[in-house]
Amino acid sequence: MEKVILERKDAVDWVYRGEGAANLVLAYTGSSPTFIGKVMRIQKSQRNGKNGVNGNGALTTHERLLWRENKELTASPNREIVEQLYVKHVMSPLLGPTHVDAGMRVLVSKEFLESVEKNVTCQRPAWRVDSSLVDVNRDSALIISDHSIFPNGALKGGPCITVEIKPKCGFLPISRFIAEENAVKRTITRFRMHQALKLQKQEISECSEYNPLDLFSGSRDRICKAIKALYATPQNNFRVFLNGSLVFGGLGGGTDSTTVLVGEAFEDALKNVIQADNGLRTASFIQLVTETVYTSGVLDQLLEVQKLDTYDIEGAIHAYYNIISQPCMVCRELGKNKLSHRYASLHSIPLDESLKIVKDYLIAATAKDCSLMISFRPKEDGDLRSGSSHNAVYLGSTNQVFEYKVYFIDLDLKPLKKMEDYYELDKKILSCYSVKTEHKADAAVRIDTHGSLLR
Numbered sequence: 045m046e047k048v049i050l051e052r053k054d055a056v057d058w059v060y061r062g063e064g065a066a067n068l069v070l071a072y073t074g075s076s077p078t079f080i081g082k083v084m085r086i087q088k089s090q091r092n093g094k095n096g097v098n099g100n101g102a103l104t105t106h107e108r109l110l111w112r113e114n115k116e117l118t119a120s121p122n123r124e125i126v127e128q129l130y131v132k133h134v135m136s137p138l139l140g141p142t143h144v145d146a147g148m149r150v151l152v153s154k155e156f157l158e159s160v161e162k163n164v165t166c167q168r169p170a171w172r173v174d175s176s177l178v179d180v181n182r183d184s185a186l187i188i189s190d191h192s193i194f195p196n197g198a199l200k201g202g203p204c205i206t207v208e209i210k211p212k213c214g215f216l217p218i219s220r221f222i223a224e225e226n227a228v229k230r231t232i233t234r235f236r237m238h239q240a241l242k243l244q245k246q247e248i249s250e251c252s253e254y255n256p257l258d259l260f261s262g263s264r265d266r267i268c269k270a271i272k273a274l275y276a277t278p279q280n281n282f283r284v285f286l287n288g289s290l291v292f293g294g295l296g297g298g299t300d301s302t303t304v305l306v307g308e309a310f311e312d313a314l315k316n317v318i319q320a321d322n323g324l325r326t327a328s329f330i331q332l333v334t335e336t337v338y339t340s341g342v343l344d345q346l347l348e349v350q351k352l353d354t355y356d357i358e359g360a361i362h363a364y365y366n367i368i369s370q371p372c373m374v375c376r377e378l379g380k381n382k383l384s385h386r387y388a389s390l391h392s393i394p395l396d397e398s399l400k401i402v403k404d405y406l407i408a409a410t411a412k413d414c415s416l417m418i419s420f421r422p423k424e425d426g427d428l429r430s431g432s433s434h435n436a437v438y439l440g441s442t443n444q445v446f447e448y449k450v451y452f453i454d455l456d457l458k459p460l461k462k463m464e465d466y467y468e469l470d471k472k473i474l475s476c477y478s479v480k481t482e483h484k485a486d487a488a489v490r491i492d493t494h495g496s497l498l499r
């Protein structure tokens with residue numbers, strides 16, 4: 045960890061970049077070489093007093109058991125160090141170290157955090173301010189490379205455009221532990237079903253047409269379809285930054301927040317990057333992102349990690365109860381139901397096996413929730429051979445070559461306790477989706493009856 049301690053006076057150098065449910069991210073505007081080209085990720089606390097299930101402490105006893113093979117994690121004195129080491133020792137080897145920056149921790153004083161909080165409040169979305177605030181009781185924050193610029197600064201080496209994508213789960217589960225009445229999970233993506241629940245809860249105003257299976261398909265056409273859908277309904281799955289400033293998508297995470305620069309304004313923002321006539325740049329940009337996702341193959345690696353979830357929550361939840369040595373609440377509920385014997389086998393497996401099932405499930409959960417940031421800058425010599433540490437991609441429509449880099453962000457460790465929430469949310473998503481499809485089926489029958497009557 046850096047020996048410096050950031051004090052109140054240092055807060056002015058850090059400006060609001062964005063946030064998610066759990067963290068606030070700031071960009072550096074000062075002149076210290078240690079921080080140039082970096083962002084700071086600060087943990088937040090929830091105003092309702094519940095700090096989610098993440099908590100502030102180190103690993104719980106059961107989590108220590110779960111991660112016992114990762115000595116670095118179990119030896120960590122607090123959650124912040126655990127989080128950083130989880131990225132470094134668990135996620136980075138799985139996703140490829142060239143795509144992950146685990147960051148470095150820096151000490152911060154309470155006054156620094158209080159000052160940062162005060163400075164950025166007016167830029168945060170009101171609903172985020174209402175629900176969370178900077179946790180001023182932490183004594184460190186994470187310093188990570190700013191993935192929305194290239195390492196040598198914002199503008200040196202030409203303009204940089206970055207797309208941030210939160211792809212979510214890219215496969216359909218096939219676990220034999222999925223109950224028959226939930227078979228829809230095998231054919232409809234979790235993303236699509238979750239959209240119905242989010243719509244019902246008014247978290248979004250319309251359902252996205254984005255299909256994660258397209259993005260992960262490995263087919264150029266389907267990847268392009270996915271990017272177009274993300275552009276049409278960005279929610280919290282798609283953002284674009286120009287030289288580190290947000291130019292498209294919602295500010296502050298969340299699913300349906302303010303969209304900045306649409307249509308012509310976005311076309312305009314692209315003008316120094318994409319050499320096409322006005323009105324044609326957005327289409328070329330979508331092509332560039334498509335081509336890069338396709339040729340980089342970076343999502344193949346992510347999909348492999350997501351697929352560590354082989355049991356689905358309907359299977360993994362039983363292993364969870366084995367680990368915490370408590371009566372399985374799920375089997376208890378299913379008690380009188382004849383289906384419960386399906387899960388009996390899971391309660392007689394060795395502890396090691398339960399630990400592996402749940403550990404893999406949680407690693408997969410991280411991979412299903414992370415985002416990737418892909419940055420581009422035009423390559424002046426037009427040479428596809430790299431010549432630098434970055435890869436290059438050719439954009440046919442404008443005859444340009446771009447250097448690009450890909451990084452994963454938000455690779456947080458999911459707390460063990462969240463298994464129960466995962467099970468409950470899965471039930472909610474399914475029940476909301478089933479009600480919706482039943483309504484549709486009813487309506488179809490009514491139309492049909494009506495139609496038949498008219499014939």
Ligand SMILES: O=P(O)(O)O[C@@H]1[C@@H](OP(=O)(O)O)[C@H](OP(=O)(O)O)[C@H](O)[C@H](OP(=O)(O)O)[C@H]1OP(=O)(O)O
Pocket residue numbers: 064065066096238280297298299409410412413456458462469
């Ligand atoms: O459960 P999901 O799929 O809704 O994912 C949650 C995300 O919702 P999303 O559907 O992507 O809008 C959610 O994102 P938002 O807050 O909606 O932007 C978080 O990423 C949450 O993770 P954590 O609790 O901060 O560790 C995510 O929780 P995890 O399931 O990854 O633990």
Ligand SMILES: Nc1ncnc2c1ncn2[C@@H]1O[C@H](COP(=O)(O)OP(=O)(O)OP(=O)(O)O)[C@@H](O)[C@H]1O
Pocket residue numbers: 061062063064065066067068069083085188189190191192208283297413415453454456
């Ligand atoms: N290394 C980085 N470089 C540039 N921008 C970043 C970086 N890390 C995060 N950001 C920006 O900050 C936003 C919030 O960060 P992050 O996703 O880590 O927050 P979170 O609270 O963990 O999110 P979630 O709601 O998914 O839990 C991101 O959506 C991204 O726009």
Ligand SMILES: [Zn+2]
Pocket residue numbers: 361362365372373374375376387391
């Ligand atoms: Zn059970």
